[in-house]
Amino acid sequence: MKHGGKRLNAGRPNGSKATHTIQAQALKERLIERVLDEQEPIINALIKQAKKGQIPALREVFERVLGRVKTNIEIERNEQGNAFVLSAERERELEELLMKNG
Numbered sequence: 001m002k003h004g005g006k007r008l009n010a011g012r013p014n015g016s017k018a019t020h021t022i023q024a025q026a027l028k029e030r031l032i033e034r035v036l037d038e039q040e041p042i043i044n045a046l047i048k049q050a051k052k053g054q055i056p057a058l059r060e061v062f063e064r065v066l067g068r069v070k071t072n073i074e075i076e077r078n079e080q081g082n083a084f085v086l087s088a089e090r091e092r093e094l095e096e097l098l099m100k101n102g
Helices: 019-037 039-051 055-066 088-101
Strands: 073-077 083-087
Touching: 019 039, 039 055
Parallel strands: none
Antiparallel strands: 073 083
8 A cells, every 4th residue: 555545656746746736836926027127116115115104114125135033042050950941032022020020
């Protein structure tokens, strides 16, 4: 039972693609062509939104140009010697909580 099932060679032949996969690939190709044809207006619209202070547009522009920001992760040990991971974001949250509660 090479391909599974009770019958010999049951299942989709190797290398064949499902209809929805073929349709999705065709849609992706069409979308890529349209974006390449309209790239200047798309870029201008994205930059215009970023200039207005739209956070998702700003993030998109900076991540595409500069790359994604890497988060620093620190490993700490408590008094019992157990290690735990504290991300920079979580550390800031904890600091803010401590500042509020004095």
